[in-house]
Amino acid sequence: MSAEKDVTACILIIGNEILSGRTQDLNLAYIAKGLGEVGVTLKEARVIPDIEATIIAVVNELRAKYDYLFTTGGIGPTHDDITSECIAKAFGVPWTVHPDAHKHFLNFYAPGELNEARMRMAHTPEGATLVYNPVSRAPGFRMGNVYTFAGIPRVMQGMFDGIRGELKGGKPMQSRTVGTSLAEGVLAKGLGEIQSRYDDVEIGSYPIMRRGTFGVNLVLRGRDEARLAVAAKEVAAMVRALGDTPVEE
């Protein structure tokens, strides 16, 4: 690995619907890709239920452990939307009306429509900065190194895209893929040897189903494009030496 200190991140997915299997999470992969592009290394992701004590404890554990923490889910107006209040409790600050969110809501909702439930969405931990929601109403927010986003993928994506420019990462991660129809068991020895000579390139071997038969994607990731190119060339040469034609991406 590079000598440069990694900028690290964790994603905390909050929601019973993910843990019940009812909803397929799509936010992890989206945020993960975006972080790679700005040179932030995603070190962990967690999924936890909508339980106050759990959310508070885990937010405090993870915001201390990583440079950035991103939470998704639980910022709507209903009784099960408790993320925002829990973040306030985790930071030990009051949960108060954010004046900008309030003003935005007063403009948007007709008189009488801005009920108590909707006003919940205008609350943030005191001192938070709003994160714009380009799709619906509830804003996200940043509190210290914690970004709190919606759970609905389209909304979360809009929020993340809005703030990614302010993330301070290192050199972006690059990747190369060498595809082959050789078996992993045939590739393993040579691949391990190449990996042992490149400590700044992370080489992963991922079997995939391709038209009903197994294939393997050999994925090289690293921050130095030149080193990556050389390592990918070695991997492709190894595949050729084993009698297959590599598919390079």
Next chain:
Amino acid sequence: MSAEKDVTACILIIGNEILSGRTQDLNLAYIAKGLGEVGVTLKEARVIPDIEATIIAVVNELRAKYDYLFTTGGIGPTHDDITSECIAKAFGVPWTVHPDAHKHFLNFYAPGELNEARMRMAHTPEGATLVYNPVSRAPGFRMGNVYTFAGIPRVMQGMFDGIRGELKGGKPMQSRTVGTSLAEGVLAKGLGEIQSRYDDVEIGSYPIMRRGTFGVNLVLRGRDEARLAVAAKEVAAMVRALGDTPVEE
């Protein structure tokens, strides 16, 4: 919640390819649904990289915390497949050839094909029970309360389906869904009131995009079918009282 003690579980997804966003995880939702059907409550899921010290520490933390721990990924023959060895280290036992896996491999591979890399897949933590792989070669295994599965969804599904009969859960979780096109902000008050009267039914409100506009799925989950039916009826009546026709599933 029910007075009956929950049987709990955690899923540990091991793999850099999930944290890079390259691969979309599909295993969490599959295992989660299966656990619900056998009355095991999934309390947490984590995604961690292929780093030995991390895997060992997290496996030991989670196997102590939950009744069952399921891991996915990292049991193939290549250098980045380190899950099996790490589980052995987490349990403090040697990582040795499993005689049944060895016999199976000797039957399957032609003489000369069973190389060192493939023999890695015949190793398990000493004392582990094999979990059958109906798709490819590397077997999964059970060690104490930890089940170790492959990462490829089709393989993982086959392994999970093979062992789900041996899981000892409580009463299966049931669910009802009431769909509406009303806004969450309109539903929130009444929904919170219903939730406050049913502590054995978990009511979640999930906005969804439906033909370009927002709708909401009100999801009720619980173990007592009669209570669930009564609560769902109340939710549907509330939707009707607010002027919409509920869609009940």
